[in-house]
Amino acid sequence: MAHFAIAHCNMNSFPATKTFVRSTGSCSAICRYSLPFQIDSCSRKILRSRKVRQQNLSIVRATAAPMNQEVEKSLLSGSLQSDPFSKSKKVMIIGGDGYCGWATALHLSNKGYEVAIVDNLVRRLFDHQLGIDSLTPISSIQNRIQRWKSITGKNIQLYIGDICEFEFLAEAFKAFEPESVVHFGEQRSAPYSMIDRSRAVYTQHNNVIGTLNVLFAIKEFSPECHLVKLGTMGEYGTPNIDIEEGYITITHNGRTDTLPYPKQASSFYHLSKVHDSHNIAFTCKAWGIQATDLNQGVVYGVRTDETEMHEELYNRFDYDGVFGTALNRFCVQAAVGHPLTVYGKGGQTRGYLDIRDTVQCVELAIANPAKQGEFRVFNQFTEQFSVNDLANLVTTVGKKLGLDVQTMNVPNPRVEAEEHYYNAKHTKLIELGLQPHLLSDSLLDSLLNFAIKYKDRVDTTQIMPTVSWKKIGVKPQSVTSR
Numbered sequence: 439m440a441h442f443a444i445a446h447c448n449m450n451s452f453p454a455t456k457t458f459v460r461s462t463g464s465c466s467a468i469c470r471y472s473l474p475f476q477i478d479s480c481s482r483k484i485l486r487s488r489k490v491r492q493q494n495l496s497i498v499r500a501t502a503a504p505m506n507q508e509v510e511k512s513l514l515s516g517s518l519q520s521d522p523f524s525k526s527k528k529v530m531i532i533g534g535d536g537y538c539g540w541a542t543a544l545h546l547s548n549k550g551y552e553v554a555i556v557d558n559l560v561r562r563l564f565d566h567q568l569g570i571d572s573l574t575p576i577s578s579i580q581n582r583i584q585r586w587k588s589i590t591g592k593n594i595q596l597y598i599g600d601i602c603e604f605e606f607l608a609e610a611f612k613a614f615e616p617e618s619v620v621h622f623g624e625q626r627s628a629p630y631s632m633i634d635r636s637r638a639v640y641t642q643h644n645n646v647i648g649t650l651n652v653l654f655a656i657k658e659f660s661p662e663c664h665l666v667k668l669g670t671m672g673e674y675g676t677p678n679i680d681i682e683e684g685y686i687t688i689t690h691n692g693r694t695d696t697l698p699y700p701k702q703a704s705s706f707y708h709l710s711k712v713h714d715s716h717n718i719a720f721t722c723k724a725w726g727i728q729a730t731d732l733n734q735g736v737v738y739g740v741r742t743d744e745t746e747m748h749e750e751l752y753n754r755f756d757y758d759g760v761f762g763t764a765l766n767r768f769c770v771q772a773a774v775g776h777p778l779t780v781y782g783k784g785g786q787t788r789g790y791l792d793i794r795d796t797v798q799c800v801e802l803a804i805a806n807p808a809k810q811g812e813f814r815v816f817n818q819f820t821e822q823f824s825v826n827d828l829a830n831l832v833t834t835v836g837k838k839l840g841l842d843v844q845t846m847n848v849p850n851p852r853v854e855a856e857e858h859y860y861n862a863k864h865t866k867l868i869e870l871g872l873q874p875h876l877l878s879d880s881l882l883d884s885l886l887n888f889a890i891k892y893k894d895r896v897d898t899t900q901i902m903p904t905v906s907w908k909k910i911g912v913k914p915q916s917v918t919s920r
C-alpha cells in the first residue's frame with residue numbers, strides 16, 4: 439500500500455512553512471537522505487488519530503536547519519543518527535548542563551529526539567563558591583548549544599531557571615509539552631551535603647522540593663509524560679544480603695509481600711534521594727504517574743560520541759574532593775603524580791558505569807516507558823569494584839604509561855563500612871538491550887591520557903578530602919577555614 443508523507447517544512451530555502459505530499463514506500467528514506475526531521479506534537483496528535491492511521495498517512499512537521507558539510511559527512515559515516523520515525527519524542531532534560539545531563543542531551547538529540555534542557559546553572563555556581571573547576575574547560579551552555587547546532591543542524595531548546603520555583607517549571611512544561619522528563623537536576627555530591635547545616639538543608643530542599651514540583655507539573659500539564667528520575671545505588675547502603683532492583687519479596691510471620699527494598703542512605707544527599715523515591719512511588723499510586731527510578735552507580739569517563747565532536751561540546755570532569763567521583767579522581771591523581779587517596783581500608787564496594795552507558799540506559803528507559811501508575815526501579819550500573827580494586831587498576835595501567843603511581847590510605851572522612859558484603863542485581867537494563875562498556879585497560883588508558891592532556895589545569899590543593907561526616911555543624915564552613 440502506498441505510504442504518504444505530508445511534511446510542513448520550514449527551512450532557509452523554504453522561507454514560509456510549506457506543505458508537500460510524497461507518495462513513497464518509506465518516509466524514513468526522505469528524512470535520512472534529505473533532512474533531519476522532527477515530528478512535532480501537533481503532527482503527532484494527528485498521527486495518533488485513528489482515522490489517519492486507518493488511511494495509513496504519516497504527517498511530519500520538520501524544522502530543518504540547512505545541512506552543512508560536517509553533518510552530511512557524519513550522516514554518511516553513521517556517527518550521527520537520524521531516525522525520527524522510530525524516536526520522535528519530546529524529552530525535557532532537567533539538569534542538562536551537568537555531567538550526566540549534558541552527555542544525555544546530546545545523545546538523545548543525535549538520536550532524533552526533540553530535546554529541551556532545563557537548568558539553573560547552580561553547578562557552575564558551586565565551582566565559583568568552592569574555588570574548584572572542571573579538569574576540562576567547559577563552554578557556556580549557550581555556546582555548547584550553538585556549537586551543537588552548527589555541527590549537526592539540530593536544535594536544543596534551553597530553559598534557564600530553578601525547578602524549585604513552580605511558576606518557572608510550569609511555564610517550561612506548557613511551552614515544551616514534554617513526553618518524557620529526565621530528571622538529573624539535583625545537588626548530587628554527598629560531601630557537599632555534609633559541609634555544614636546550610637548545605638545539608640539546601641541539598642534536601644533543592645532535591646526534594648524540585649522533584650515534588652516536577653511531579654505536580656506532570657500531573658497538571660502532562661499526565662501521560664514518563665518521568666525518568668536519577669536516583670542512586672547509595673540509597674540502598676551496604677546490606678549484608680543481595681540488593682534487588684527496587685523491590686524484595688519477604689515472608690514474615692507466615693505472610694508474603696513484595697515491598698520496596700530497604701533504604702539505608704549514608705549522607706544528607708543520599709537521604710534526599712530516598713525521600714524523592716518515596717514521593718515518586720506515592721504519586722504513581724495516587725495519581726497514576728508513570729515513573730522509572732534509575733538507581734545509578736558511580737559514573738566514570740568523560741567522552742561520548744557526541745561530546746568528542748568538538749572541544750566546545752566537552753563534558754565537565756570533576757576531580758576535587760567534593761564533586762570528583764572515585765575513578766575520575768584517581769586518574770587525575772595519577773596524572774599529576776599525587777598518591778591515590780584511598781579512604782580508610784578501601785574495601786568499600788559499589789556499582790560503577792561508563793558515562794557512555796549512562797546515556798544508553800536513559801535512552802532505553804525512555805524508549806521502553808513504565809506503564810501508567812507504575813513505579814519502576816532499575817539498578818543502573820555495569821560492574822562492581824572496591825576502592826582498592828580501582829586503585830590497583832589505575833596503578834597497573836599508569837605504570838604501563840610510565841607514571842609513578844603511589845597509593846595512600848587517608849583517614850575516612852565518611853561514616854561507612856570499609857569491608858562488607860556487596861552483591862547488587864542489575865539485569866533489567868541488560869534485558870532491555872544495554873550493551874555495557876566494561877572497564878578495560880584500553881579505556882583506563884584513554885582516561886589516563888585524557889587526564890594527562892589537561893594536567894596543567896589541576897589544582898592539587900583540591901585533591902584531599904576536607905568534609906567530615908562527624909564534624910559537620912551549624913557553623914557555616916568555607917573551604918579555606920576547614
Ligand SMILES: NC(=O)c1ccc[n+]([C@@H]2O[C@H](COP(=O)([O-])OP(=O)(O)OC[C@H]3O[C@@H](n4cnc5c(N)ncnc54)[C@H](O)[C@@H]3O)[C@@H](O)[C@H]2O)c1
Nearest residue numbers: 533535536537538557558559560561601623624626668737
Ligand atoms: N555523577 C555520578 O556519578 C552520579 C551517580 C549516581 C547518581 N547520579 C545522579 O545523576 C544526576 C546527575 O548527576 P551529575 O553528576 O550530572 O550532576 P551535576 O551536578 O553535574 O548536574 C546536575 C545539574 O542539575 C542542575 N540543577 C541542580 N539543581 C537544580 C534546580 N533546582 N533547578 C534546575 N537545575 C538544577 C545543576 O546546575 C547541574 O547542571 C543527579 O541526580 C545525581 O544524583 C550521579
